[in-house]
Amino acid sequence: MIYQPSAGLPFSEQDGLYFSLFRSHTANELSGFFDNVFWxxxxxxxxxxxxAIRHAVVALGALYKTLEKATESPPSSPTDSGLLMDSAHRHWEVALKQYSKALEASISASRQDVGAHRTVLMASVLLACFDSFVGDHKKAILQIQQGLRFLESLRAERRRSFAPKPEEPVEDEIIQMFTRLAIQAKSYDMAFHFPQPHVIRLLPSPTDPLSPAAEGTSPVSIHQEPIPPQFPSLLDARIAWDTLLERVFRFTELMFQFVSAGSAPNILPNSMTQYGQQFQADLRAWSDAFEPLLSSRFAPSVTRQEKAGIAxxxxxxxMGEILFAMTFSDSEMHFDKYRPHFKTIVDLAQEVVGDEERSAKEKRCPNPGRCTHQRNHPPDVFGGNDYAAHHIKASFSADLGIVPPLYVVAxxxxxxxxxxxxxxLLRSSSRREGMWDSELMARIGMWVTEIEEEEELLTPRESPVAFSRPFSDAGSPNGSLDFGERPLGPGGNAKWEDRRESIVSTLSNRSQPKPIPAEKRVLVKSCEFDLREHKAVLQCGTRGLAAGSLDLKTRRTTISW
Structure with missing residues:
Protein backbone atom coordinates (compact mmCIF):
# COMPACT_ATOMS: atom_id res chain seq x y z
CA MET A 1 0.00 0.00 0.00
CA ILE A 2 1.34 3.44 -0.92
CA TYR A 3 1.72 5.71 2.08
CA GLN A 4 -0.54 8.77 1.92
CA PRO A 5 1.17 11.83 3.44
CA SER A 6 -0.76 14.52 5.21
CA ALA A 7 -1.47 17.86 3.62
CA GLY A 8 0.96 19.57 6.00
CA LEU A 9 4.14 18.77 4.10
CA PRO A 10 6.30 21.89 3.58
CA PHE A 11 6.13 21.96 -0.23
CA SER A 12 5.53 24.81 -2.59
CA GLU A 13 2.73 24.17 -5.06
CA GLN A 14 5.27 23.36 -7.76
CA ASP A 15 7.31 20.97 -5.60
CA GLY A 16 4.11 19.38 -4.36
CA LEU A 17 3.25 18.32 -7.90
CA TYR A 18 6.65 16.65 -8.29
CA PHE A 19 6.15 14.94 -4.93
CA SER A 20 2.75 13.66 -6.06
CA LEU A 21 4.34 12.33 -9.24
CA PHE A 22 7.00 10.56 -7.18
CA ARG A 23 4.37 9.01 -4.92
CA SER A 24 2.11 7.83 -7.75
CA HIS A 25 4.69 6.85 -10.39
CA THR A 26 8.39 7.27 -9.59
CA ALA A 27 8.42 5.19 -6.39
CA ASN A 28 6.90 2.26 -8.25
CA GLU A 29 9.36 2.62 -11.14
CA LEU A 30 12.33 2.70 -8.77
CA SER A 31 11.14 -0.51 -7.09
CA GLY A 32 11.53 -2.34 -10.39
CA PHE A 33 10.17 -5.88 -10.47
CA PHE A 34 10.00 -6.24 -6.68
CA ASP A 35 7.77 -4.58 -4.09
CA ASN A 36 9.93 -2.39 -1.89
CA VAL A 37 8.60 -0.64 1.21
CA PHE A 38 11.71 1.52 1.26
CA TRP A 39 10.28 3.52 -1.65
CA ALA A 52 17.53 16.00 2.62
CA ILE A 53 14.96 13.29 1.85
CA ARG A 54 12.30 15.81 0.84
CA HIS A 55 14.57 17.56 -1.68
CA ALA A 56 15.82 14.23 -3.05
CA VAL A 57 12.25 13.01 -3.59
CA VAL A 58 11.32 16.19 -5.47
CA ALA A 59 14.51 15.86 -7.54
CA LEU A 60 13.63 12.29 -8.52
CA GLY A 61 10.05 13.29 -9.31
CA ALA A 62 11.29 16.11 -11.56
CA LEU A 63 13.75 13.72 -13.19
CA TYR A 64 10.95 11.25 -13.90
CA LYS A 65 8.95 14.09 -15.46
CA THR A 66 11.99 14.99 -17.58
CA LEU A 67 12.14 11.45 -18.94
CA GLU A 68 8.40 11.43 -19.50
CA LYS A 69 8.40 14.67 -21.47
CA ALA A 70 11.48 13.66 -23.46
CA THR A 71 9.75 10.48 -24.62
CA GLU A 72 6.00 10.03 -24.36
CA SER A 73 3.73 10.35 -21.34
CA PRO A 74 1.87 7.26 -20.13
CA PRO A 75 -1.93 7.62 -20.14
CA SER A 76 -2.14 7.68 -16.35
CA SER A 77 0.35 10.52 -15.99
CA PRO A 78 -0.88 13.41 -13.84
CA THR A 79 -2.08 16.43 -15.74
CA ASP A 80 0.40 19.17 -16.35
CA SER A 81 -1.77 21.92 -14.95
CA GLY A 82 0.25 23.95 -12.50
CA LEU A 83 3.61 22.96 -13.95
CA LEU A 84 4.99 26.19 -15.35
CA MET A 85 6.97 25.98 -18.59
CA ASP A 86 6.12 22.31 -18.96
CA SER A 87 9.14 21.09 -20.90
CA ALA A 88 11.87 18.52 -20.40
CA HIS A 89 14.46 21.29 -19.99
CA ARG A 90 12.42 23.03 -17.28
CA HIS A 91 11.92 19.81 -15.31
CA TRP A 92 15.62 19.01 -15.68
CA GLU A 93 16.55 22.39 -14.16
CA VAL A 94 14.27 21.72 -11.18
CA ALA A 95 15.78 18.25 -10.74
CA LEU A 96 19.35 19.61 -10.62
CA LYS A 97 18.40 22.39 -8.21
CA GLN A 98 16.65 20.00 -5.84
CA TYR A 99 19.54 17.50 -6.08
CA SER A 100 21.95 20.24 -4.95
CA LYS A 101 19.67 21.12 -2.04
CA ALA A 102 19.42 17.45 -1.03
CA LEU A 103 23.21 17.11 -1.11
CA GLU A 104 23.67 20.22 1.05
CA ALA A 105 21.05 19.03 3.54
CA SER A 106 22.68 15.59 3.71
CA ILE A 107 26.10 17.10 4.47
CA SER A 108 24.51 19.26 7.15
CA ALA A 109 22.76 16.24 8.69
CA SER A 110 26.03 14.27 8.82
CA ARG A 111 27.42 16.89 11.21
CA GLN A 112 24.52 16.54 13.61
CA ASP A 113 23.83 14.10 16.42
CA VAL A 114 23.17 10.37 16.26
CA GLY A 115 19.54 10.93 15.32
CA ALA A 116 20.60 12.14 11.86
CA HIS A 117 22.51 8.97 10.95
CA ARG A 118 19.45 7.33 9.45
CA THR A 119 18.80 10.39 7.29
CA VAL A 120 22.37 10.38 5.97
CA LEU A 121 22.14 6.71 4.97
CA MET A 122 18.78 7.16 3.26
CA ALA A 123 20.02 10.26 1.44
CA SER A 124 23.01 8.26 0.14
CA VAL A 125 20.60 5.78 -1.44
CA LEU A 126 18.44 8.47 -3.05
CA LEU A 127 21.38 10.49 -4.34
CA ALA A 128 23.05 7.37 -5.76
CA CYS A 129 19.81 6.56 -7.58
CA PHE A 130 19.66 10.08 -9.00
CA ASP A 131 23.25 9.81 -10.23
CA SER A 132 22.52 6.44 -11.85
CA PHE A 133 19.34 7.83 -13.41
CA VAL A 134 21.25 10.65 -15.14
CA GLY A 135 24.06 8.30 -16.20
CA ASP A 136 26.81 9.47 -13.84
CA HIS A 137 27.98 6.07 -12.61
CA LYS A 138 31.16 7.47 -11.03
CA LYS A 139 29.20 9.73 -8.69
CA ALA A 140 26.78 6.90 -7.98
CA ILE A 141 29.62 4.59 -6.95
CA LEU A 142 31.12 7.28 -4.71
CA GLN A 143 27.73 7.76 -3.03
CA ILE A 144 27.46 4.01 -2.43
CA GLN A 145 31.01 3.90 -1.05
CA GLN A 146 30.28 6.75 1.34
CA GLY A 147 27.07 5.10 2.49
CA LEU A 148 28.79 1.75 3.10
CA ARG A 149 31.62 3.50 4.94
CA PHE A 150 29.16 5.34 7.17
CA LEU A 151 27.11 2.19 7.83
CA GLU A 152 30.22 0.28 8.85
CA SER A 153 31.39 3.08 11.15
CA LEU A 154 28.01 3.00 12.92
CA ARG A 155 28.25 -0.76 13.29
CA ALA A 156 31.78 -0.46 14.66
CA GLU A 157 30.57 1.96 17.34
CA ARG A 158 27.97 -0.56 18.44
CA ARG A 159 30.51 -3.38 18.54
CA ARG A 160 32.72 -1.28 20.80
CA SER A 161 29.82 -0.91 23.22
CA PHE A 162 30.33 -4.58 24.21
CA ALA A 163 26.60 -5.21 24.09
CA PRO A 164 25.74 -8.96 24.00
CA LYS A 165 24.06 -8.51 20.62
CA PRO A 166 24.54 -5.01 19.20
CA GLU A 167 21.52 -3.75 17.32
CA GLU A 168 21.75 -2.59 13.73
CA PRO A 169 21.92 1.21 13.39
CA VAL A 170 18.95 1.30 10.99
CA GLU A 171 16.05 -0.93 10.03
CA ASP A 172 16.35 -3.98 7.81
CA GLU A 173 14.84 -2.33 4.71
CA ILE A 174 17.56 0.33 4.54
CA ILE A 175 20.32 -2.26 4.96
CA GLN A 176 18.72 -4.32 2.19
CA MET A 177 18.97 -1.29 -0.10
CA PHE A 178 22.70 -0.99 0.61
CA THR A 179 23.17 -4.72 0.04
CA ARG A 180 21.59 -4.40 -3.39
CA LEU A 181 23.46 -1.22 -4.30
CA ALA A 182 26.76 -2.84 -3.30
CA ILE A 183 25.96 -5.93 -5.40
CA GLN A 184 24.93 -3.73 -8.32
CA ALA A 185 28.13 -1.67 -8.25
CA LYS A 186 30.27 -4.77 -7.72
CA SER A 187 28.70 -6.55 -10.70
CA TYR A 188 29.26 -3.50 -12.89
CA ASP A 189 32.91 -3.31 -11.85
CA MET A 190 33.43 -7.01 -12.59
CA ALA A 191 31.95 -6.53 -16.06
CA PHE A 192 33.89 -3.40 -17.02
CA HIS A 193 36.89 -3.32 -14.64
CA PHE A 194 36.70 0.22 -13.31
CA PRO A 195 39.90 1.85 -12.06
CA GLN A 196 40.30 3.19 -8.54
CA PRO A 197 38.67 4.94 -6.79
CA HIS A 198 35.47 3.74 -8.49
CA VAL A 199 35.71 0.21 -7.13
CA ILE A 200 33.45 -1.26 -4.46
CA ARG A 201 35.40 -3.45 -2.05
CA LEU A 202 33.56 -5.66 0.42
CA LEU A 203 36.75 -6.53 2.33
CA PRO A 204 39.47 -4.33 3.85
CA SER A 205 42.24 -3.34 1.47
CA PRO A 206 45.02 -5.99 1.54
CA THR A 207 47.61 -3.21 1.47
CA ASP A 208 46.20 -1.60 4.60
CA PRO A 209 44.27 -4.16 6.69
CA LEU A 210 44.11 -1.76 9.64
CA SER A 211 42.45 0.96 7.62
CA PRO A 212 38.93 2.00 8.59
CA ALA A 213 36.27 -0.04 6.88
CA ALA A 214 35.86 2.36 4.01
CA GLU A 215 34.59 -0.46 1.86
CA GLY A 216 33.11 -2.56 4.65
CA THR A 217 34.37 -5.35 6.89
CA SER A 218 31.13 -6.88 8.09
CA PRO A 219 28.57 -8.32 5.69
CA VAL A 220 26.26 -5.65 4.34
CA SER A 221 23.28 -7.99 4.59
CA ILE A 222 22.09 -8.93 8.08
CA HIS A 223 20.43 -12.12 6.80
CA GLN A 224 22.85 -15.01 7.18
CA GLU A 225 20.33 -17.82 7.72
CA PRO A 226 20.78 -21.14 5.88
CA ILE A 227 18.78 -21.70 2.70
CA PRO A 228 15.47 -23.43 3.55
CA PRO A 229 14.09 -26.45 1.64
CA GLN A 230 11.48 -24.14 0.07
CA PHE A 231 11.08 -20.36 0.00
CA PRO A 232 7.72 -19.24 1.44
CA SER A 233 7.65 -16.04 -0.64
CA LEU A 234 9.41 -14.14 -3.40
CA LEU A 235 10.74 -11.66 -0.81
CA ASP A 236 12.38 -14.48 1.17
CA ALA A 237 13.94 -15.85 -2.01
CA ARG A 238 15.24 -12.41 -2.96
CA ILE A 239 16.79 -11.77 0.46
CA ALA A 240 18.45 -15.20 0.42
CA TRP A 241 19.78 -14.55 -3.09
CA ASP A 242 21.21 -11.15 -2.13
CA THR A 243 22.92 -12.72 0.88
CA LEU A 244 24.36 -15.59 -1.17
CA LEU A 245 25.58 -13.27 -3.91
CA GLU A 246 27.29 -10.99 -1.41
CA ARG A 247 29.04 -14.02 0.11
CA VAL A 248 30.19 -15.11 -3.36
CA PHE A 249 31.58 -11.64 -4.08
CA ARG A 250 33.42 -11.62 -0.74
CA PHE A 251 34.87 -15.07 -1.45
CA THR A 252 36.17 -14.15 -4.90
CA GLU A 253 37.53 -10.85 -3.60
CA LEU A 254 39.41 -12.76 -0.89
CA MET A 255 40.76 -15.35 -3.34
CA PHE A 256 42.07 -12.65 -5.68
CA GLN A 257 44.24 -11.39 -2.82
CA PHE A 258 46.20 -14.66 -3.06
CA VAL A 259 46.69 -14.51 -6.83
CA SER A 260 49.98 -13.13 -8.11
CA ALA A 261 49.97 -9.65 -9.60
CA GLY A 262 50.90 -10.92 -13.07
CA SER A 263 47.96 -13.31 -13.32
CA ALA A 264 45.00 -12.89 -15.64
CA PRO A 265 42.60 -10.25 -14.28
CA ASN A 266 39.36 -11.50 -12.69
CA ILE A 267 40.20 -15.18 -13.25
CA LEU A 268 41.13 -17.57 -10.45
CA PRO A 269 43.40 -20.58 -11.05
CA ASN A 270 41.55 -23.82 -11.62
CA SER A 271 43.41 -25.22 -8.60
CA MET A 272 41.27 -22.96 -6.39
CA THR A 273 38.02 -24.55 -7.55
CA GLN A 274 37.92 -26.73 -4.43
CA TYR A 275 37.53 -23.64 -2.26
CA GLY A 276 34.36 -22.68 -4.10
CA GLN A 277 32.59 -26.03 -3.85
CA GLN A 278 30.40 -24.86 -0.97
CA PHE A 279 29.11 -21.98 -3.07
CA GLN A 280 28.30 -24.36 -5.93
CA ALA A 281 26.27 -26.39 -3.44
CA ASP A 282 24.57 -23.25 -2.12
CA LEU A 283 23.63 -22.18 -5.65
CA ARG A 284 22.03 -25.58 -6.23
CA ALA A 285 20.24 -25.43 -2.88
CA TRP A 286 18.86 -21.99 -3.69
CA SER A 287 17.61 -23.25 -7.06
CA ASP A 288 15.87 -26.23 -5.45
CA ALA A 289 14.20 -24.01 -2.85
CA PHE A 290 13.09 -21.59 -5.57
CA GLU A 291 11.63 -24.18 -7.95
CA PRO A 292 8.09 -24.22 -6.42
CA LEU A 293 7.88 -20.43 -6.78
CA LEU A 294 9.15 -20.61 -10.36
CA SER A 295 6.54 -23.23 -11.25
CA SER A 296 3.75 -21.22 -9.62
CA ARG A 297 4.28 -17.99 -11.57
CA PHE A 298 1.46 -18.74 -14.04
CA ALA A 299 -1.13 -19.22 -11.28
CA PRO A 300 -4.09 -16.78 -11.46
CA SER A 301 -3.34 -15.52 -7.95
CA VAL A 302 0.15 -14.32 -8.92
CA THR A 303 0.26 -10.64 -9.88
CA ARG A 304 2.02 -9.45 -13.03
CA GLN A 305 4.74 -7.75 -10.99
CA GLU A 306 5.32 -10.85 -8.86
CA LYS A 307 5.41 -13.06 -11.95
CA ALA A 308 8.02 -10.79 -13.54
CA GLY A 309 10.00 -10.73 -10.29
CA ILE A 310 10.09 -14.53 -10.20
CA ALA A 311 11.34 -14.67 -13.80
CA MET A 319 23.69 -15.86 -14.67
CA GLY A 320 25.27 -16.32 -11.23
CA GLU A 321 25.86 -20.02 -11.83
CA ILE A 322 27.55 -19.31 -15.15
CA LEU A 323 29.78 -16.48 -13.99
CA PHE A 324 30.86 -18.12 -10.73
CA ALA A 325 31.87 -21.34 -12.49
CA MET A 326 33.68 -19.39 -15.22
CA THR A 327 35.67 -17.45 -12.62
CA PHE A 328 37.89 -20.56 -12.55
CA SER A 329 38.23 -20.88 -16.35
CA ASP A 330 40.65 -19.17 -18.71
CA SER A 331 38.87 -20.30 -21.90
CA GLU A 332 35.90 -18.67 -23.62
CA MET A 333 35.12 -22.09 -25.14
CA HIS A 334 33.87 -23.29 -21.76
CA PHE A 335 30.85 -20.98 -21.99
CA ASP A 336 29.38 -23.30 -24.65
CA LYS A 337 28.28 -25.87 -22.07
CA TYR A 338 25.91 -23.28 -20.62
CA ARG A 339 23.78 -23.04 -23.75
CA PRO A 340 20.67 -24.32 -21.84
CA HIS A 341 21.21 -21.56 -19.27
CA PHE A 342 21.48 -18.92 -22.00
CA LYS A 343 18.34 -20.17 -23.72
CA THR A 344 16.34 -20.13 -20.47
CA ILE A 345 17.49 -16.58 -19.72
CA VAL A 346 16.25 -15.44 -23.14
CA ASP A 347 12.96 -17.33 -22.75
CA LEU A 348 12.32 -15.73 -19.35
CA ALA A 349 13.20 -12.28 -20.68
CA GLN A 350 10.75 -12.78 -23.56
CA GLU A 351 8.14 -13.62 -20.96
CA VAL A 352 8.79 -10.41 -19.03
CA VAL A 353 8.91 -8.13 -22.08
CA GLY A 354 5.87 -9.83 -23.61
CA ASP A 355 3.80 -9.20 -20.49
CA GLU A 356 5.01 -5.59 -20.31
CA GLU A 357 4.10 -4.96 -23.94
CA ARG A 358 0.65 -6.47 -23.56
CA SER A 359 -0.07 -4.45 -20.42
CA ALA A 360 1.27 -1.22 -21.94
CA LYS A 361 -0.78 -1.74 -25.09
CA GLU A 362 -3.97 -2.24 -23.10
CA LYS A 363 -3.36 0.99 -21.15
CA ARG A 364 -2.12 3.21 -23.93
CA CYS A 365 -4.13 1.95 -26.88
CA PRO A 366 -7.36 0.30 -25.71
CA ASN A 367 -8.71 0.85 -29.22
CA PRO A 368 -6.25 -0.95 -31.57
CA GLY A 369 -7.76 0.75 -34.59
CA ARG A 370 -6.63 4.15 -33.31
CA CYS A 371 -3.17 3.04 -32.18
CA THR A 372 -0.43 5.36 -33.42
CA HIS A 373 2.46 3.19 -32.22
CA GLN A 374 2.45 0.69 -35.08
CA ARG A 375 5.13 2.20 -37.25
CA ASN A 376 6.82 0.74 -40.30
CA HIS A 377 10.15 -0.63 -39.14
CA PRO A 378 13.09 -1.76 -41.24
CA PRO A 379 13.72 -5.51 -41.17
CA ASP A 380 15.15 -6.92 -37.96
CA VAL A 381 18.20 -9.15 -37.80
CA PHE A 382 16.12 -12.15 -38.85
CA GLY A 383 14.88 -10.36 -41.96
CA GLY A 384 11.36 -9.76 -40.65
CA ASN A 385 9.37 -7.08 -38.85
CA ASP A 386 7.90 -9.15 -36.06
CA TYR A 387 9.65 -8.01 -32.89
CA ALA A 388 8.83 -4.45 -31.84
CA ALA A 389 7.51 -3.66 -28.36
CA HIS A 390 5.98 -0.39 -29.53
CA HIS A 391 4.09 0.48 -26.38
CA ILE A 392 6.67 0.06 -23.60
CA LYS A 393 7.91 3.47 -22.50
CA ALA A 394 11.46 4.31 -21.44
CA SER A 395 12.05 3.37 -17.81
CA PHE A 396 14.48 3.68 -14.92
CA SER A 397 14.72 1.37 -11.93
CA ALA A 398 16.96 1.49 -8.88
CA ASP A 399 17.02 -2.31 -8.91
CA LEU A 400 18.49 -4.75 -11.39
CA GLY A 401 16.25 -6.55 -13.87
CA ILE A 402 16.60 -8.16 -17.28
CA VAL A 403 19.55 -6.12 -18.60
CA PRO A 404 22.59 -7.75 -16.88
CA PRO A 405 21.59 -11.37 -17.68
CA LEU A 406 20.81 -10.48 -21.30
CA TYR A 407 24.16 -8.72 -21.59
CA VAL A 408 25.91 -11.91 -20.47
CA VAL A 409 23.99 -13.88 -23.12
CA ALA A 410 24.77 -11.29 -25.81
CA LEU A 425 15.38 -7.97 -26.24
CA LEU A 426 17.89 -5.45 -24.90
CA ARG A 427 16.82 -3.06 -27.65
CA SER A 428 13.09 -3.73 -27.24
CA SER A 429 12.72 -0.69 -25.01
CA SER A 430 14.95 1.87 -23.35
CA ARG A 431 15.80 0.66 -19.84
CA ARG A 432 18.20 1.85 -17.21
CA GLU A 433 18.41 -0.58 -14.32
CA GLY A 434 20.65 1.09 -11.78
CA MET A 435 23.85 1.70 -13.72
CA TRP A 436 23.01 -0.84 -16.44
CA ASP A 437 21.78 0.79 -19.66
CA SER A 438 20.01 -1.48 -22.14
CA GLU A 439 21.12 0.31 -25.31
CA LEU A 440 24.79 0.42 -24.29
CA MET A 441 24.72 -3.28 -23.37
CA ALA A 442 23.08 -4.15 -26.69
CA ARG A 443 25.68 -2.21 -28.66
CA ILE A 444 28.54 -3.89 -26.80
CA GLY A 445 26.96 -7.25 -27.67
CA MET A 446 26.65 -6.16 -31.30
CA TRP A 447 30.31 -5.13 -31.43
CA VAL A 448 31.51 -8.42 -29.92
CA THR A 449 29.32 -10.33 -32.38
CA GLU A 450 30.74 -8.40 -35.33
CA ILE A 451 34.28 -9.28 -34.22
CA GLU A 452 33.62 -12.95 -33.55
CA GLU A 453 31.49 -13.52 -36.67
CA GLU A 454 33.14 -11.03 -39.02
CA GLU A 455 33.96 -13.63 -41.67
CA GLU A 456 30.33 -14.78 -41.79
CA LEU A 457 29.04 -11.21 -41.86
CA LEU A 458 31.24 -10.42 -44.86
CA THR A 459 29.51 -13.16 -46.87
CA PRO A 460 25.82 -12.90 -45.89
CA ARG A 461 24.49 -14.91 -48.82
CA GLU A 462 26.56 -17.91 -47.81
CA SER A 463 25.72 -17.74 -44.12
CA PRO A 464 22.36 -18.99 -42.82
CA VAL A 465 22.76 -16.85 -39.71
CA ALA A 466 24.01 -13.65 -41.30
CA PHE A 467 22.27 -10.42 -40.52
CA SER A 468 19.81 -9.07 -43.04
CA ARG A 469 21.67 -5.76 -42.81
CA PRO A 470 24.82 -4.59 -41.02
CA PHE A 471 24.34 -5.28 -37.32
CA SER A 472 25.10 -1.72 -36.29
CA ASP A 473 21.99 -0.75 -38.25
CA ALA A 474 19.89 -3.78 -37.43
CA GLY A 475 16.27 -3.48 -36.49
CA SER A 476 14.35 -0.29 -36.06
CA PRO A 477 15.82 3.07 -35.12
CA ASN A 478 15.02 2.14 -31.54
CA GLY A 479 16.06 -1.48 -31.94
CA SER A 480 12.46 -2.48 -31.27
CA LEU A 481 11.01 -5.95 -31.07
CA ASP A 482 7.60 -6.44 -32.62
CA PHE A 483 5.35 -8.80 -30.68
CA GLY A 484 2.79 -8.62 -33.43
CA GLU A 485 -0.99 -8.52 -33.43
CA ARG A 486 -1.73 -11.90 -31.88
CA PRO A 487 -2.76 -11.94 -28.22
CA LEU A 488 0.16 -12.59 -25.95
CA GLY A 489 0.08 -15.86 -24.09
CA PRO A 490 0.89 -16.26 -20.39
CA GLY A 491 4.02 -14.17 -20.54
CA GLY A 492 5.06 -15.43 -23.93
CA ASN A 493 4.06 -14.48 -27.44
CA ALA A 494 2.48 -16.67 -30.08
CA LYS A 495 3.91 -14.74 -33.00
CA TRP A 496 7.43 -14.82 -31.54
CA GLU A 497 7.13 -18.57 -31.05
CA ASP A 498 5.84 -19.11 -34.60
CA ARG A 499 8.62 -16.95 -35.98
CA ARG A 500 11.26 -18.73 -33.90
CA GLU A 501 10.04 -22.17 -34.98
CA SER A 502 10.18 -21.00 -38.60
CA ILE A 503 13.76 -19.78 -38.12
CA VAL A 504 14.82 -23.04 -36.48
CA SER A 505 13.20 -25.03 -39.29
CA THR A 506 14.94 -22.91 -41.93
CA LEU A 507 18.32 -23.24 -40.27
CA SER A 508 17.94 -27.00 -39.81
CA ASN A 509 17.45 -27.41 -43.55
CA ARG A 510 20.65 -25.55 -44.35
CA SER A 511 24.26 -26.23 -43.54
CA GLN A 512 24.87 -25.36 -39.92
CA PRO A 513 27.65 -22.86 -39.19
CA LYS A 514 30.73 -24.12 -37.47
CA PRO A 515 31.22 -23.18 -33.81
CA ILE A 516 33.12 -19.95 -33.36
CA PRO A 517 36.74 -21.06 -32.83
CA ALA A 518 38.74 -20.12 -29.76
CA GLU A 519 41.02 -17.83 -31.74
CA LYS A 520 38.02 -15.67 -32.76
CA ARG A 521 36.47 -15.33 -29.30
CA VAL A 522 37.10 -12.21 -27.28
CA LEU A 523 36.51 -10.83 -23.80
CA VAL A 524 35.38 -7.26 -23.10
CA LYS A 525 38.28 -5.86 -21.09
CA SER A 526 37.21 -2.29 -20.52
CA CYS A 527 34.37 0.09 -21.19
CA GLU A 528 34.84 3.79 -20.54
CA PHE A 529 31.48 5.37 -21.13
CA ASP A 530 29.45 8.49 -20.64
CA LEU A 531 25.74 7.76 -20.64
CA ARG A 532 24.92 11.46 -20.62
CA GLU A 533 26.81 11.98 -23.88
CA HIS A 534 25.82 8.55 -25.25
CA LYS A 535 29.40 7.58 -25.98
CA ALA A 536 31.60 4.66 -25.00
CA VAL A 537 35.18 3.56 -25.66
CA LEU A 538 35.45 -0.23 -25.71
CA GLN A 539 38.39 -2.59 -25.63
CA CYS A 540 38.39 -6.36 -25.96
CA GLY A 541 41.07 -9.01 -26.02
CA THR A 542 42.04 -12.52 -24.98
CA ARG A 543 40.58 -14.23 -21.93
CA GLY A 544 43.09 -15.62 -19.46
CA LEU A 545 46.05 -13.58 -20.70
CA ALA A 546 48.39 -12.39 -17.97
CA ALA A 547 48.29 -8.69 -17.20
CA GLY A 548 50.80 -6.74 -19.29
CA SER A 549 51.20 -9.46 -21.93
CA LEU A 550 51.05 -8.69 -25.64
CA ASP A 551 47.51 -9.39 -26.81
CA LEU A 552 47.13 -9.92 -30.54
CA LYS A 553 43.34 -9.94 -30.24
CA THR A 554 43.14 -6.42 -28.85
CA ARG A 555 40.47 -4.34 -30.54
CA ARG A 556 39.30 -0.85 -29.65
CA THR A 557 36.35 1.14 -30.84
CA THR A 558 34.29 4.18 -29.97
CA ILE A 559 30.53 3.91 -30.21
CA SER A 560 27.85 6.55 -29.95
CA TRP A 561 24.08 6.36 -30.04
Missing part, protein backbone atom coordinates in the same frame (compact mmCIF):
# COMPACT_ATOMS: atom_id res chain seq x y z
CA UNK A 40 6.56 3.18 -0.96
CA UNK A 41 6.57 3.84 2.81
CA UNK A 42 9.87 4.71 4.51
CA UNK A 43 10.93 7.45 2.08
CA UNK A 44 7.42 8.92 2.09
CA UNK A 45 7.37 9.15 5.87
CA UNK A 46 10.78 10.80 6.11
CA UNK A 47 9.65 13.63 3.84
CA UNK A 48 7.69 15.02 6.79
CA UNK A 49 10.74 15.84 8.86
CA UNK A 50 13.96 15.54 6.84
CA UNK A 51 14.87 18.22 4.25
CA UNK A 312 13.98 -11.99 -13.20
CA UNK A 313 15.27 -13.66 -10.04
CA UNK A 314 15.67 -16.95 -11.91
CA UNK A 315 17.54 -15.13 -14.67
CA UNK A 316 19.96 -13.82 -12.06
CA UNK A 317 20.43 -17.25 -10.57
CA UNK A 318 21.30 -18.72 -13.97
CA UNK A 411 28.52 -11.44 -25.14
CA UNK A 412 29.04 -15.04 -23.98
CA UNK A 413 26.58 -17.20 -25.93
CA UNK A 414 27.99 -18.20 -29.30
CA UNK A 415 24.69 -19.67 -30.45
CA UNK A 416 23.83 -17.25 -33.25
CA UNK A 417 20.09 -17.32 -32.69
CA UNK A 418 20.13 -17.06 -28.89
CA UNK A 419 22.68 -14.24 -28.99
CA UNK A 420 20.62 -12.23 -31.47
CA UNK A 421 17.44 -12.71 -29.48
CA UNK A 422 19.21 -11.38 -26.38
CA UNK A 423 20.38 -8.29 -28.26
CA UNK A 424 16.92 -7.67 -29.69
Missing amino acids: SRIVMQECHSEP VLKMFHL TKSRDRQIRRQAIQ
